[in-house]
Amino acid sequence: VCAQLGISSRQHWQKVLYKRQPFPDNYVDQRFLEELRKNIHARKYQFWAVVFESSVVIQQLCSVCVFVVIWWYMDVGLLAPQLLFGAGLVLSLIGYVLFDAIDSGVGRKERGQTRWSDLKSSLVFVAFTYGFSPVLKTLTESVSTDTIYAMSVFMLLGHLIFFDYGANAAIVSSTLSLNMAIFASVCLASRLPRSLHAFVMVTFAIQIFALWPMLQKKLKAQNPCSYVGVTLLFALFALVGLLTISSVGAILFTLLLASISFLCPYCLIELQLLKDNIHGPWDEAEIKEDLSRFIS
Amino acid sequence: TISSIRKAKTQAQLMRKANIFVSLLVDVALGMLLMSWLYRKNRIGQLADTLIPVADHVAKELQDLLQWLMGVPAGLKMNRALDQVLGRFFLYHIHLWISYIHLMSPFIEMILWYVGLSACLGLTMALSILSDIIALLTFHIYCFYVYGARLYCLKIYGLSSLWRLFRGKKWNVLRQRVDSCSYDLDQLFIGTLLFTILLFLLPTTALYYLVFTLLRLLVVVVQGMIHLLVDLIDSLPLYSVILRLCRSYRLAAGVKFRVLEQAAGKPLRLLMQINPLSYGSVVQIYRLPTYSCYPKDSWSSLCKKLFVGELIYPWKHKGEKQD
Numbered sequence: 001v002c003a004q005l006g007i008s009s010r011q012h013w014q015k016v017l018y019k020r021q022p023f024p025d026n027y028v029d030q031r032f033l034e035e036l037r038k039n040i041h042a043r044k045y046q047f048w049a050v051v052f053e054s055s056v057v058i059q060q061l062c063s064v065c066v067f068v069v070i071w072w073y074m075d076v077g078l079l080a081p082q083l084l085f086g087a088g089l090v091l092s093l094i095g096y097v098l099f100d101a102i103d104s105g106v107g108r109k110e111r112g113q114t115r116w117s118d119l120k121s122s123l124v125f126v127a128f129t130y131g132f133s134p135v136l137k138t139l140t141e142s143v144s145t146d147t148i149y150a151m152s153v154f155m156l157l158g159h160l161i162f163f164d165y166g167a168n169a170a171i172v173s174s175t176l177s178l179n180m181a182i183f184a185s186v187c188l189a190s191r192l193p194r195s196l197h198a199f200v201m202v203t204f205a206i207q208i209f210a211l212w213p214m215l216q217k218k219l220k221a222q223n224p225c226s227y228v229g230v231t232l233l234f235a236l237f238a239l240v241g242l243l244t245i246s247s248v249g250a251i252l253f254t255l256l257l258a259s260i261s262f263l264c265p266y267c268l269i270e271l272q273l274l275k276d277n278i279h280g281p282w283d284e285a286e287i288k289e290d291l292s293r294f295i296s
Numbered sequence: 297t298i299s300s301i302r303k304a305k306t307q308a309q310l311m312r313k314a315n316i317f318v319s320l321l322v323d324v325a326l327g328m329l330l331m332s333w334l335y336r337k338n339r340i341g342q343l344a345d346t347l348i349p350v351a352d353h354v355a356k357e358l359q360d361l362l363q364w365l366m367g368v369p370a371g372l373k374m375n376r377a378l379d380q381v382l383g384r385f386f387l388y389h390i391h392l393w394i395s396y397i398h399l400m401s402p403f404i405e406m407i408l409w410y411v412g413l414s415a416c417l418g419l420t421m422a423l424s425i426l427s428d429i430i431a432l433l434t435f436h437i438y439c440f441y442v443y444g445a446r447l448y449c450l451k452i453y454g455l456s457s458l459w460r461l462f463r464g465k466k467w468n469v470l471r472q473r474v475d476s477c478s479y480d481l482d483q484l485f486i487g488t489l490l491f492t493i494l495l496f497l498l499p500t501t502a503l504y505y506l507v508f509t510l511l512r513l514l515v516v517v518v519q520g521m522i523h524l525l526v527d528l529i530d531s532l533p534l535y536s537v538i539l540r541l542c543r544s545y546r547l548a549a550g551v552k553f554r555v556l557e558q559a560a561g562k563p564l565r566l567l568m569q570i571n572p573l574s575y576g577s578v579v580q581i582y583r584l585p586t587y588s589c590y591p592k593d594s595w596s597s598l599c600k601k602l603f604v605g606e607l608i609y610p611w612k613h614k615g616e617k618q619d
Contacts, residue, residue: 121482128486132493135377139496142373175464175484182488183462202489210481 050265155184323418441512449605
């Protein structure tokens with residue numbers, strides 16, 4: 001091409017379209033792809049930091065496991081509902097005191113909720129659930145057991161998927177996950193022998209799916225060491241409970257926990273080396289400044 | 297106007313006056329015929345005697361239907377507690393209705409005798425009164441339909457609102473759209489509990505609603521057919537049809553020419569004859585405007601109303617104000 005152009009090749013090629021240049025339209029010079037950048041947004045992960053963050057997922061899996069184990073015990077008749085209710089009450093009180101101690105009053109002032117309103121809402125829960133427990137008991141009499149189990153499994157899976165683990169993704173919806181967990185607990189509770197069992201089951205579900213994650217989130221933010229300890233104890237408790245029901249299940253559950261805790265962070269860090277994102281001036285423009293000052 | 301004494305100015309007015317007069321005459325004549333047939337041989341008394349057993353029979357059929365619903369209808373499994381409550385409620389209503397009928401039974405014959413006198417005003421009058429009597433006798437079906445529809449409508453409304461709460465959204469009344477909303481913990485809990493309860497009780501309520509809606513639609517269809525018959529009798533232009541039969545040259549659609557003789561040198565002679573209207577166009581042109589009733593909703597909006605549980609008033613009368 002240069003030989004053909006002769007004297008005009010002394011002109012420099014400019015990357016503009018409004019000038020008539022003696023070069024063909026698809027001509028590129030040696031500065032081609034100079035502005036290509038690779039992997040500029042890649043993050044460097046630390047192994048133990050990722051393992052620490054994965055403990056949130058571990059906690060939720062153990063919550064679901066503990067819930068199912070307790071339900072199984074109540075179904076078989078080995079656990080008395082009064083015992084569960086008393087234990088749940090005592091643990092909730094301890095957790096409440098702990099929450100306040102860790103919080104040291106900051107978050108409460110922000111939200112503007114007093115102890116009296118907390119007591120009122122918990123009384124409303126208990127009264128409502130106790131009043132509706134006979135209805136809940138007979139709700140699924142005519143539905144077959146297999147359907148109930150399938151629905152509960154589906155709902156608990158949905159609870160795990162939509163839970164707010166701290167990631168900023170569009171699929172996260174803490175409302176939906178909590179509602180699915182309560183739906184699953186109502187389905188399972190309606191299979192228990194008497195309405196008192198149903199009442200205690202639903203109250204326990206609220207404690208373990210709504211109150212426990214709140215406490216853990218606060219603990220993780222303020223006191224990471226004790227958080228790790230609590231996670232390990234909780235996982236151990238869930239495993240022991242599952243072991244008494246079925247050893248195969250316990251082994252599978254241990255494998256699941258281990259893979260999520262250790263295998264997945266390892267894979268994440270290894271796969272970072274294979275990342276191949278290219279960036280350049282052809283990317284979509286991102287508006288980074290706050291445009292609300294243009295809207296009067 | 298129709299009722300003015302002066303002679304009609306145009307042919308259309310003349311035909312209309314004549315049609316109405318003849319229709320009225322035929323109507324009254326048929327009514328008199330019906331009345332004479334009714335009052336002979338004490339038929340009114342026989343009618344009154346069979347009315348009470350028929351009402352009893354209908355009530356008994358309804359009771360059987362409710363017992364069937366309270367059991368295992370068509371193999372569907374219902375929620376037993378709600379089933380029993382609804383079934384007993386409706387059975388008590390039927391019991392009240394039967395007591396009412398038995399209370400009225402001494403007076404039925406006299407009422408029927410006086411009502412039958414009105415047949416002398418025309419057959420259409422008798423048919424309209426029959427339609428009203430049917431409406432009165434199936435009043436309990438109407439009541440059941442309203443109860444069932446209201447319950448179902450409330451349930452569907454509650455379910456749709458709580459389903460939005462389940463997903464974490466809310467209906468924005470100002471903007472008429474669904475927005476996301478952050479609920480409190482106690483609102484979420486009670487909302488989900490109620491959602492579960494309503495969802496599992498839906499098949500039972502839906503079945504009751506379906507059964508009573510079908511019954512109500514049956515009654516409505518019967519009433520509609522009677523109204524259609526009345527409409528037909530009213531609007532048929534009998535005078536015009538008889539005129540077309542006897543003196544067809546009075547109703548002309550045009551003229552036709554026939555060649556009489558065609559000889560060379562002589563002028564052409566044609567015969568003009570009147571081409572009368574066909575019977576179909578006679579009826580169509582001279583149809584009388586009547587107080588007719590026709591369906592208010594199209595099929596799609598009717599189906600939508602049935603699905604949501606809104607009360608249905610399917611017939612609209614011409615001239616009625618729309619709300």
